[in-house]
Amino acid sequence: MPLNWKLGGVLLGLVFFAAVLLVKPIGVSTQFVILDGIVADAVSPALVTQTEDGFTSTNAYLAKSGGKYAKSVANPLNYGFVFVLAMALGGFLSTRLRGGLDAAERSIPALWRANFGDSVAKRYGVSFLAGFIALFGARLAGGCTSGHMMSGMMQTSLSGYIFTLGAFATAVPISLMLFKKEA
Amino acid sequence: MTSILLAIVLGLSFGVVLDRVGAANPTILGKMLNLTNLNLAKAILLAIGTGSVLMFAGQMLGLVEVGHMSVKTAYIGVFLGGLLLGVGWAVAGFCPGTGVVAAAAGRKDAMFFVAGGLLGAAAYMMTYPSMKAFGLLDKIAGGKVTLGTIPGAKYEGLTALPGDILGIVLGLGFIAVAFALPERLVSNRVRVQPAQ
Numbered sequence: 458m459p460l461n462w463k464l465g466g467v468l469l470g471l472v473f474f475a476a477v478l479l480v481k482p483i484g485v486s487t488q489f490v491i492l493d494g495i496v497a498d499a500v501s502p503a504l505v506t507q508t509e510d511g512f513t514s515t516n517a518y519l520a521k522s523g524g525k526y527a528k529s530v531a532n533p534l535n536y537g538f539v540f541v542l543a544m545a546l547g548g549f550l551s552t553r554l555r556g557g558l559d560a561a562e563r564s565i566p567a568l569w570r571a572n573f574g575d576s577v578a579k580r581y582g583v584s585f586l587a588g589f590i591a592l593f594g595a596r597l598a599g600g601c602t603s604g605h606m607m608s609g610m611m612q613t614s615l616s617g618y619i620f621t622l623g624a625f626a627t628a629v630p631i632s633l634m635l636f637k638k639e640a
Numbered sequence: 641m642t643s644i645l646l647a648i649v650l651g652l653s654f655g656v657v658l659d660r661v662g663a664a665n666p667t668i669l670g671k672m673l674n675l676t677n678l679n680l681a682k683a684i685l686l687a688i689g690t691g692s693v694l695m696f697a698g699q700m701l702g703l704v705e706v707g708h709m710s711v712k713t714a715y716i717g718v719f720l721g722g723l724l725l726g727v728g729w730a731v732a733g734f735c736p737g738t739g740v741v742a743a744a745a746g747r748k749d750a751m752f753f754v755a756g757g758l759l760g761a762a763a764y765m766m767t768y769p770s771m772k773a774f775g776l777l778d779k780i781a782g783g784k785v786t787l788g789t790i791p792g793a794k795y796e797g798l799t800a801l802p803g804d805i806l807g808i809v810l811g812l813g814f815i816a817v818a819f820a821l822p823e824r825l826v827s828n829r830v831r832v833q834p835a836q
Contacts, residue, residue, distance in 0.1 A: 489757050611688050
């Protein structure tokens with residue numbers, strides 16, 4: 458059972474506030490690029506190179522903004538990357554503490570099962586594709602649900618509102634079409 | 641080192657809370673997006689409002705450094721990227737953050753989502769120069785702007801309204817919407833009826 462929305466909302470708000478109070482606003486999707494960069498740089502070490510005043514890359518995206526992504530790739534023990542690893546650990550521990558997920562839920566969530574049945578191949582394939590689209594989109598937008606929608610609107614940033622408008626413009630109609638049966 | 645410690649504490653808290661509000665459960669997320677159970681939406685709105693009020697009030701009292709703000713640039717790609725993210729979010733029931741949390745929680749479909757996400761992010765890394773050439777990344781309305789003008793911030797205001805007060809007012813607005821929103825907007829869903 459999830460927390461009731463009032464307690465959950467306040468706790469979530471406190472985490473976002475603590476982040477901006479102590480360090481900077483929360484964001485996640487950049488770290489997908491950083492992990493890609495770490496893997497790619499391990500395979501071909503010429504990808505990220507040190508310069509006199511920082512880092513750069515043969516990949517234009519990693520090299521942009523003065524090589525800040527290249528720098529994170531070169532130093533995986535940086536705030537943003539460790540934050541996401543810790544977030545994963547938090548999700549793992551929290552799920553354990555409330556007894557874990559049953560086997561059926563671990564492969565197919567209830568709402569999907571009610572609408573599309575028991576094929577794991579279908580669920581996994583669609584999830585993979587959805588991940589591709591979501592992260593391509595998040596990188597094009599320069600942020601995701603946490604960085605743009607929550608941290609952005611919390612700071613009254615125009616880009617946060619633009620992103621949120623876009624995300625709900627597709628998410629709600631698609632969800633209404635796909636999930637007609639209740640779990 | 642302090643920053644790594646903070647990353648661990650804040651990241652852990654974020655992961656735990658995302659799990660506990662149900663955001664990493666595609667069924668709960670799906671019920672929010674198909675408008676049959678808005679409790680998660682209420683929690684998100686309350687969170688944005690709470691964070692906003694605390695941050696801007698803290699700034700006005702001099703307790704929160706304005707320099708910690710990080711406002712992202714506005715450009716056409718923000719909207720287009722939002723549209724795409726919305727597709728993946730609705731279909732799978734995960735966004736980048738909750739996908740990672742759900743994968744760590746043991747959801748195998750989330751592991752596929754994250755794998756697809758890594759490939760999608762890599763595809764963007766490869767195509768970034770053409771996105772830029774197409775003008776999708778050209779800033780609009782001044783780029784890194786906030787709705788009001790925040791005292792001491794390095795960002796320009798879209799309006800001359802005092803940005804900190806506006807932030808508190810909007811924050812209270814988000815909280816009010818969280819309370820005003822009904823638990824459910826759509827009722828005519830097909831329900832599999834249990835035998836009487």
